[in-house]
Amino acid sequence: MDWNSVKIFLAIVDQGTLAAAAKILAVSNSTVYRRLDDFEAKLGRLFDRDNGLCQLTELGQQLLVQARSIENSFDTIERRLAGRDVRPQGVVKLTAPSSFSYRHLPRHLAEFNRLYPQIQIELLVTNSELNMSNRQADVALRVTHSPPEHLVGREICKIKWAVYASESYLAEHPGITDIHSLSEQRLIGAAASLKQYPAFSYLERKFPDNIVQRSDDLIAMAMLALSGNGLAFLPDDLAMPGLRRLFDYPVASDNALWILTHADLRKVQRISLLMNYLAAALK
Numbered sequence: 001m002d003w004n005s006v007k008i009f010l011a012i013v014d015q016g017t018l019a020a021a022a023k024i025l026a027v028s029n030s031t032v033y034r035r036l037d038d039f040e041a042k043l044g045r046l047f048d049r050d051n052g053l054c055q056l057t058e059l060g061q062q063l064l065v066q067a068r069s070i071e072n073s074f075d076t077i078e079r080r081l082a083g084r085d086v087r088p089q090g091v092v093k094l095t096a097p098s099s100f101s102y103r104h105l106p107r108h109l110a111e112f113n114r115l116y117p118q119i120q121i122e123l124l125v126t127n128s129e130l131n132m133s134n135r136q137a138d139v140a141l142r143v144t145h146s147p148p149e150h151l152v153g154r155e156i157c158k159i160k161w162a163v164y165a166s167e168s169y170l171a172e173h174p175g176i177t178d179i180h181s182l183s184e185q186r187l188i189g190a191a192a193s194l195k196q197y198p199a200f201s202y203l204e205r206k207f208p209d210n211i212v213q214r215s216d217d218l219i220a221m222a223m224l225a226l227s228g229n230g231l232a233f234l235p236d237d238l239a240m241p242g243l244r245r246l247f248d249y250p251v252a253s254d255n256a257l258w259i260l261t262h263a264d265l266r267k268v269q270r271i272s273l274l275m276n277y278l279a280a281a282l283k
Contacts, residue, residue: 005039006067008032009046013064017052088269089118096141099219099238100282101125105141108281112274119270138271140260141278143235153260156279159235161199161252164243168228176231176246182207186230192216199233199252257282 011021012032022032040046046060056064096105101123109121124137140151147153165176173185182203189211190200203211213229215221218238225232226242235255239245259275259282266272 002039003070005035006070008035009039009060009063010067010071012036012047012054013056013060017054019052088116088273090270091120091122092270092274093122093124093136093138094141094274095124095126095137095139097127097143098125098217099235100141102219103240104237104282105278108278111281112277115277116270116273119273121274138261138265138268139274139278140258141282142258142260143255144258145256147258147260150263151260152263152266153258153275154279156257156259157283159237159255159257161233161235161249161254162239163246163249164222164225164232164234164239165230165246166226166228166242167244169225169230170244178247179249179251182231183210185210186212188212188221188224188230188232189214190216190221194218197252199249202251203233 008021008025011025012018015021015024018032018036019029022029025032036046043063044059045057046063047054048057049055094105102125105123109123112119112121140153143159163176163179163182165173169186170176175181176185183206187203187207187210189195189203190197191214194200194216195204195214213224215224218234221232222234222238222240222243224230225234226240231246232243233249233252235252236245237255237257259279261271261275
């Protein structure tokens, strides 16, 4: 069985459409269409296609079990071979949340590049988990209290939450000293899934009438506060010029920042160099 065809089959299963599979594999749409047509000509119809969406047929379901087994075998081989690489050169795929990618990592990665010019960093900006078993990413910078058991690494630091406001807002609303002051202020709340976080569900319960803006993104909340819309409730990694930190926000428990990799890759020199450097730089 051709591994490239199996990869395309699995990408379509995971992404749901041929176009999305082509994007994740970094190939053209026509390549995915052609490969799938050839694969189905040999094995039979694997997908029912409806308005661009691909649903597995019964034959496709049967193939999926075998394809996952093949995928896991290739991923294991690739990681173990990579684990023998002790040269301080090559590509490292680093995934990190948008807040760190935009505000903190650029200056640190610039210095890392000066120290190790033969190591190229691919920065993958996402707040979602990437599959590190098949090396979508080599190193993950993640805010989590319980890292996945199959990954190894270290906790870099704790990050407190606080209440922030712009100088223009404070000029109109002086004397905001503690959580009891919130009942008289304009507040920036959360939308969508972020609404379930303790930091924001508390506001919805206690001060729903004070919430004047909502967002599903912490960076957007910081920018709304910077523009004088109201008070923002943010982890301290989002502190920025123009926002004053007023006081700790004890409703939200401290975030934990971790740096992680797959166990098979921890001895790869370029990966361990990046992990050690970022752990020291971000602490």
